[in-house]
Amino acid sequence: MTVGIVGAGQLGRMLALAGYPLGLDFLCLDPAREAPAGQVAPQLHGAFTDRRLLARLLSRCEVVTFDWENVPVTGLAAVARRGRGRICPPLTALATGQDRVAEKRLFERLGIPTTRWHAVGSPQELRRALDRIGLPGVLKTRRLGYDGKGQAVVRSAAQAAAAWRKLGRAPLLYEEWVDFDCEVSIIGARGAGGATAVYPLCGNVHGAGILRLTLAPFGPSRWQRQAARYLTRVLEHFRYRGILTIEFFVRRGKLIANELAPRVHNSGHWTIEGAVTSQFENHLRAILGLPLGATTPLGHSAMVNLIGRLPPRGTLLKLEGVHLHEYGKAPRAGRKVGHCTIVEGTSARRDARARRLLRDLAVDVRIP
Amino acid sequence: MTVGIVGAGQLGRMLALAGYPLGLDFLCLDPAREAPAGQVAPQLHGAFTDRRLLARLLSRCEVVTFDWENVPVTGLAAVARRGRGRICPPLTALATGQDRVAEKRLFERLGIPTTRWHAVGSPQELRRALDRIGLPGVLKTRRLGYDGKGQAVVRSAAQAAAAWRKLGRAPLLYEEWVDFDCEVSIIGARGAGGATAVYPLCGNVHGAGILRLTLAPFGPSRWQRQAARYLTRVLEHFRYRGILTIEFFVRRGKLIANELAPRVHNSGHWTIEGAVTSQFENHLRAILGLPLGATTPLGHSAMVNLIGRLPPRGTLLKLEGVHLHEYGKAPRAGRKVGHCTIVEGTSARRDARARRLLRDLAVDVRIP
Numbered sequence: 001m002t003v004g005i006v007g008a009g010q011l012g013r014m015l016a017l018a019g020y021p022l023g024l025d026f027l028c029l030d031p032a033r034e035a036p037a038g039q040v041a042p043q044l045h046g047a048f049t050d051r052r053l054l055a056r057l058l059s060r061c062e063v064v065t066f067d068w069e070n071v072p073v074t075g076l077a078a079v080a081r082r083g084r085g086r087i088c089p090p091l092t093a094l095a096t097g098q099d100r101v102a103e104k105r106l107f108e109r110l111g112i113p114t115t116r117w118h119a120v121g122s123p124q125e126l127r128r129a130l131d132r133i134g135l136p137g138v139l140k141t142r143r144l145g146y147d148g149k150g151q152a153v154v155r156s157a158a159q160a161a162a163a164w165r166k167l168g169r170a171p172l173l174y175e176e177w178v179d180f181d182c183e184v185s186i187i188g189a190r191g192a193g194g195a196t197a198v199y200p201l202c203g204n205v206h207g208a209g210i211l212r213l214t215l216a217p218f219g220p221s222r223w224q225r226q227a228a229r230y231l232t233r234v235l236e237h238f239r240y241r242g243i244l245t246i247e248f249f250v251r252r253g254k255l256i257a258n259e260l261a262p263r264v265h266n267s268g269h270w271t272i273e274g275a276v277t278s279q280f281e282n283h284l285r286a287i288l289g290l291p292l293g294a295t296t297p298l299g300h301s302a303m304v305n306l307i308g309r310l311p312p313r314g315t316l317l318k319l320e321g322v323h324l325h326e327y328g329k330a331p332r333a334g335r336k337v338g339h340c341t342i343v344e345g346t347s348a349r350r351d352a353r354a355r356r357l358l359r360d361l362a363v364d365v366r367i368p
Numbered sequence: 369m370t371v372g373i374v375g376a377g378q379l380g381r382m383l384a385l386a387g388y389p390l391g392l393d394f395l396c397l398d399p400a401r402e403a404p405a406g407q408v409a410p411q412l413h414g415a416f417t418d419r420r421l422l423a424r425l426l427s428r429c430e431v432v433t434f435d436w437e438n439v440p441v442t443g444l445a446a447v448a449r450r451g452r453g454r455i456c457p458p459l460t461a462l463a464t465g466q467d468r469v470a471e472k473r474l475f476e477r478l479g480i481p482t483t484r485w486h487a488v489g490s491p492q493e494l495r496r497a498l499d500r501i502g503l504p505g506v507l508k509t510r511r512l513g514y515d516g517k518g519q520a521v522v523r524s525a526a527q528a529a530a531a532w533r534k535l536g537r538a539p540l541l542y543e544e545w546v547d548f549d550c551e552v553s554i555i556g557a558r559g560a561g562g563a564t565a566v567y568p569l570c571g572n573v574h575g576a577g578i579l580r581l582t583l584a585p586f587g588p589s590r591w592q593r594q595a596a597r598y599l600t601r602v603l604e605h606f607r608y609r610g611i612l613t614i615e616f617f618v619r620r621g622k623l624i625a626n627e628l629a630p631r632v633h634n635s636g637h638w639t640i641e642g643a644v645t646s647q648f649e650n651h652l653r654a655i656l657g658l659p660l661g662a663t664t665p666l667g668h669s670a671m672v673n674l675i676g677r678l679p680p681r682g683t684l685l686k687l688e689g690v691h692l693h694e695y696g697k698a699p700r701a702g703r704k705v706g707h708c709t710i711v712e713g714t715s716a717r718r719d720a721r722a723r724r725l726l727r728d729l730a731v732d733v734r735i736p
Contacts, residue, residue: 013388020385020408022681023694023706040388040408276689291686298666313390318659321644326391338391 002027003284004061005037006048006076010327010336011264011280012037012067014272018280024288029057036327037067049075058085063287065089065242069097069261070144088287089242093262096238100142100173100259107257110233114257115249120172126164129174130157136177139163141170151209153177178256180249182368184219185267186227187245189282190235192289197282198228199275199295202267204247205365210334212365213358214267214303215350216274219250226255234260243268243283266305266336273323274301274343299343302354304363306338311361316340319357370395371652372429373405374416374444378695378704379632379648380405380435382640386648392656397425404695405435417443426453431655433457433610437465437629438512456655457610461630464606468510468541468627475625478601482625483617488540494532497542498525504545507531509538519577521545546624548617550736552587553635554595555613557650558603560657565650566596567643567663570635572615573733578702580733581726582635582671583718584642587618594623602628611636611651634673634704641691642669642711667711670722672731674706679729684708687725 001024005012008030016026016037026041035043046053048071058064058079063086066076073095080087096102100117107114118129120139130137139160141150152163154174164172183206188198203218204211217224231246238244245265248255268279277285277293285292309331316324326338342357344350351367358365369392373380376398384394384405394409403411414421416439426432426447431454434444441463448455464470468485475482486497488507498505507528509518520531522542532540551574556566571586572579585592599614606612613633616623636647645653645661653660677699684692694706710725712718719735726733 017385017388020381021691021693022685023678023692023696025407039393285685290682293685294688310391314658317390317653317661320662323389324391325389328391 001025001288002061003287004029004057004064005041005067006054006057006064006071007067008032008035008037008041008043009067010036010329013040013327014269014280014325015065015067015264015283016041018272018278019284022281022284024284027057027060029053034328034330036329039328048072051075051079054079055082058087061085063088065283065287066094067263069094069263073098089240089244089262090238093238093240093244097260097262098143100140103260104173106234106237106260110230110237112230112233112257113255115178116176118174120174123164123168126160126172126174130154130160133174133176138175138177139167140173140175141167142173143170149209178249178251180251180256182219182250183247183258184223184227184250184255185245185247185265186224186231187243187265187268187271187279188228188231188235188295189243189279189286189292190240191286191292192241194236194239195292196232196235197292197295198231199268199271199279200224200297201227202270203368204267205368207363207365208334210305210307210336211266212305212307212363213354213367214270215347215354215368216270216301217297223250223255230255230257242286243279266339267303269325269339270301270303270341270343271295272325273341274298299345300347300350301341301343302350302357303339303341304354304357304361305336306340306361307336308333310337315360319360321353322357369393369656370429371655372397372425372432373409373435374422374425374432374439375435376400376403376405376409376411377435378404378697381408381695382637382648382693383433383435383632383651384409386640386646387652390649390652392652395425395429397421402696402698404697407696416440419443419447422447423450426455429453431456433651433655434462435631437462437631441466457608457612457630458606461606461608461612465628465630466511468508471628472541474602474605474628478598478605480598480601480625481623483546484544486542488542491532491536494528494540494542498522498528501542501544506543506545507535508541508543509535510541511538517577546617546619548619548624550587550618551615551626552591552595552618552623553613553615553633554592554599555611555633555636555639555647556596556599556603556663557611557647557654557660558608559654559660560609562604563660564600564603565660565663566599567636567639567647568592568665569595570638571736572635573736575731575733576702578673578675578704579634580673580675580731581722581735582638582669583722583736584638584669585665591618591623598623598625610654611647634707635671637693637707638669638671638709638711639663640693641709642666667713668715668718669709669711670718670725671707671709672722672725672729673704674708674729675704676701678705683728687728689721690725
């Protein structure tokens with residue numbers, strides 16, 4: 001049984017590595033040579049918009065999924081309509097995740113608190129947005145933003161003008177700046193027959209817009225319950241199949257939805273060693289109509305992203321209980337090239353070990 | 369960094385799957401099409417004795433290992449002598465593991481209790497062996513035995529004659545029949561600088577000569593200590609690099625070495641989910657000179673082999689906490705086509721769940 005993956009990044013790579021023990025085969029589509037998933041599975045080389053290649057992928061696979069939320073929807077939808085191919089998660093969720101305005105509207109429609117926002121397509125609209133939302137705020141592209149790209153913090157009218165000059169060629173969104181106490185994410189799967197399985201809440205620390213550290217389980221149980229309720233609403237809304245993630249700000253104990261990702265998520269990498277079933281295996285189970293696996297945590301986990309370049313292998317492997325995941329990527333500033341995970345019996349021991357690990361890696365983030 | 373594997377069976381497959389997260393690449397050599405490891409890594413197709421292919425493998429890999437103990441040593445040794453290739457574990461250990469007489473002599477030399485035995489090359493020697501060792505006993509080929517193949521139990525002179533007719537074309541060994549209380553195995557790694565790491569003792573149940581069930585940790589701590597001492601002697605003797613396994617009979621609380629395997633072992637598959645570092649990752653760490661990982665168990669594990677044909681995926685995956693491993697093999701009677709593992713907090717819960725799993729799989733073995 002072959003699973004197709006549009007995109008051959010590290011998420012695709014970890015999907016394939018989770019699927020081989022289940023006896024699955026994989027086929028990726030990605031324009032990049034030396035793509036992380038292409039090193040562990042066959043790959044079709046070409047553009048995400050190449051309908052001939054998309055059709056070949058769909059015809060050769062039981063089900064096709066994606067490992068990147070910015071995969072163009074139009075071509076995929078057209079090919080799926082013409083063929084008998086099955087795509088999971090649903091393209092409606094993919095399309096929503098690609099457009100910050102559609103995302104905000106969905107959160108509002110489902111009664112999920114989110115930031116105040118205003119669509120911005122002109123300098124006039126930007127002025128109106130500043131009037132209505134106030135300062136500070138964040139000007140973001142509606143599409144193609146990830147890891148802090150396509151965003152500018154706006155603290156003054158002058159900064160707003162500068163941000164408009166930088167980003168204004170694309171449709172934008174102006175959002176209130178949330179002075180959050182912490183950031184969390186909830187990850188869960190919806191499978192055949194509407195069964196759902198939700199992982200423990202993740203506490204996330206970003207640096208320069210990129211996730212640096214995740215702790216799980218995180219926060220009081222009422223955050224977990226609230227986040228799981230919001231997640232379930234989105235899963236049901238889309239009659240979803242697969243793993244879905246929602247990121248939240250937490251301000252004075254209230255969850256404020258920031259964005260959703262219709263895929264496995266960086267903040268869920270700890271589940272490989274830290275949960276009974278990993279997010280990658282559960283995504284595959286969900287899209288293939290297999291029973292979902294338990295999301296029970298096996299302890300207290302910390303996941304640290306390796307950004308830019310990998311430290312020498314021995315440096316990390318000599319630390320007891322550190323699980324290394326390299327993605328097979330060339331080094332580049334700001335690039336996620338791997339991660340490592342620790343799982344401990346108590347949160348105190350986890351935090352102590354995470355602190356040592358962050359120090360050894362010279363990662364300057366504070367454990368929340 | 370590329371690791372070569374002579375043999376592309378399920379052990380090679382699981383080595384590759386453990387090595388990808390470490391950023392390693394793999395290249396296998398195996399004559400079989402559709403080999404388990406060849407489905408997840410590039411494969412050179414050809415005979416294990418093809419020196420041209422062996423030379424190519426050695427020249428393209430940082431280090432070459434093997435996933436089967438019956439890989440012919442002569443060709444490998446000749447190619448290694450001529451080239452700059454590095455082979456781990458040492459070929460001396462591989463050669464010993466291939467010859468039951470060499471194995472017995474090694475155990476005796478290192479003071480490791482083993483069964484009484486007698487080499488048999490003629491009907492006269494068989495008579496002498498029966499006189500000296502008595503009945504019942506087991507007549508075995510010196511070479512190429514695995515999973516109960518190349519063996520015959522001998523309970524009478526008539527059976528001895530029949531066994532001779534069946535096996536007598538090859539050099540043989542006659543061994544006492546051990547009326548054991550249970551069977552155990554010890555698995556450990558020796559790495560760079562002579563560091564060693566030993567896993568908890570495994571309790572093994574065979575059926576028709578094939579491993580059906582492993583429980584770990586198993587038995588009193590003095591068995592563990594004794595087995596680890598014996599294992600360490602063998603590791604030091606060979607100045608070993610990699611994972612080594614010794615199987616023992618236990619009779620009246622005493623360990624009696626049965627055989628050694630210079631490789632990762634079926635009775636260690638539980639370590640993928642059941643230990644901090646799997647036997648596969650530790651084998652790679654050891655042969656690459658990386659620090660060894662912790663062998664600490666994460667709970668009480670049971671591993672059940674799937675023999676002959678796989679049950680439908682959903683049957684196993686609907687059982688909570690069951691980790692499935694399919695090897696990508698076509699069904700065939702008596703063939704190991706996969707395994708599954710459960711890890712529980714207590715041995716009582718592990719045993720209860722294992723019992724249910726064995727019943728669901730219609731595997732007729734008793735939990736020791």
